[in-house]
Amino acid sequence: MSTVGERDRAEAGGARGQVTPALELDRVTKRFDDVVAVDDVSLAVDRGEFFSLLGPSGCGKTTTLRMLAGFEEPSEGRLLLDGVEATQIPPFKRPTNLVFQNYALFPHMSVYRNVAFGPRRAKLPKPEIDRRVREALHTVQMDALADRMPAQLSGGQQQRVGLARALVNDPLVLLLDEPLGALDLKLRKEMQIELKRIQREVGISFVYVTHDQEEAMTMSDRIAVMSHGRVEQLGTPREIYFHPTTRFVADFIGTANLLPATLVLAGERPQVRIGEVLADAGSIGSLPGREAVEGDAVSLMVRPETLRVMRERPEDGVALPVEVSEVIFQGTGIRLDLQGPGDAPIVALVPADAMDWRPGDHAHVQWDPDRAHVVVEPAS
């Protein structure tokens, strides 16, 4: 399974570097008075790439996006658009367009006039404006509602118009600030697929801000996971899911079991000790400027869906003795809350037709060592 990681890394690094990135942040810091909102962030977004800034509220993702749009000026560092320095360019002259969380449609203008707002500012000839507006409305499947007022549209429809209003300008980079945040879950899922389709169709780079890790995973080519103004990890969804570099990333992306452990063997095939048990792992994360050494306190990360839960201790391989504390039927599967050694909580997802577990049952959990990952703890 270690080949998965290698392939992900190749995807992330391979094609990059040859052509000028659509957008580049070079050591950008943003301070508001004494508060550092964005701390020394560097990243590059390729042409046609779907790039997400993911993190909890207050992590600096929105501030980063607002700097890209030109609404905030970096305190330090540079922003390059298509290889050209753009740090000082005001929003109305930037080749970027923004899709807002609350849609921000002009309430006194029809759908058509909203979408035509940008092209009209660019002083395009009338027939050209009309052609572009119709095309953009077609892309978001709103052709039929061009004459409606925003107040007559549902939230999902309004956001389609918001998208068309930005896309119609054919920006170098489209910036999206939690555009689906105000929609209900079902519609959000539909729109995620739709957004991905539109992005592939128009081939424009998307920078997508969200706090919803599932949303980021569904749509993104690459994700930058942010926390406290810094990029914690930058990589493909697979990389981030299976090989999180930090405990924060492991915890934030999906559900992670982080078992407290001691590093016994560092290197390609790391080994850890959990209580009395020695366990192998498929990979180990690294922190910048900090190489884990034997004897370090680390966490062994195993995803709930990779755990096997058995009544009897298996003949071979590593298994942890656990006690079932909660059994939750979830339709697609059963979620088992388990108590591991030292009362460490462990979550396992097992098929719905698996055996009948009850709270209080004793069991053993086992996992594929290749799908276990060692997370290095930052020095405290």
Added chain:
Amino acid sequence: MSARVSSSGVAFGRRTAAAVLASPVLTLLVFFAGPLIYLTWVSFTRADIVGDGSFTFDNYAEVLGEPIYRSIFLDTIVITVTAMVILFVVAFPIASFLAFRAGKWEIPMLLALVLTDELNPLIRLYAWQIVMNKEGVLNRFLEAIGLIDEPLTILFTKTAVVVVLATGSLAFVVIPIYAALKTVNRTLIEAARDLGAGWVTILREVLLPLAATGFIAAIIIVFVPMLSDFASPAVVGGREGYMIASLIEEEFNARGDWGVGSALSFVVLAISAVMVWVSIKISKVGRL
């Protein structure tokens, strides 16, 4: 409507409600509707003194036909409209500043604005007289900084009335516009900037249409009192800054011609009504 229970727990019925409503309704009937009906009758009555009783259109014919009345009407409208234009040009930036930029100064500045309005109108008027006098503060200041050699004649001109009217209602114009701008979502301004709009375009395409209700409210609030203002022309207007309200007062008190005075009043009322109607009409068009 069945019996209701008031907060104190005492039940009261329809009769009590009628009794409570009776006093304001009566007040309005006796002191507002009554005089209005009486004046309507007077305006259609042939008489130099009250009491003749025969029906006539003469009063209206005189008011609308006499060149002197027409020129006073025209002056009044010019003064009022000029004052309003100045007022809006001054008020809009103040209102936008308050709504979008003032930050922690928003409430103190609003309070200051309201406080200036609390100043007694007469005191304000006489203060202006002192400021605009030939030997007044303004002329002294302009001479001191070398802008003029001869003192300007400002007091007892149309300009004086315009200045006084324009400054007198600042709070009444700033506050409705401020309130309307306050409801404009700030992200709309950002969206417009993001889509390539400069400040002029944002003002024309986004802020003005969306703040239209505030403008209409302000026009309705200040236009009628300005049009019929009596004190300002009397104190700072002199012969040149004569307005229609002064004329009405003169017809009633000095000349005793209640018929013409009433007719003048109803023409002013009609102008006000048309202005308000047009304002509302425009605001509806602007919303489409």
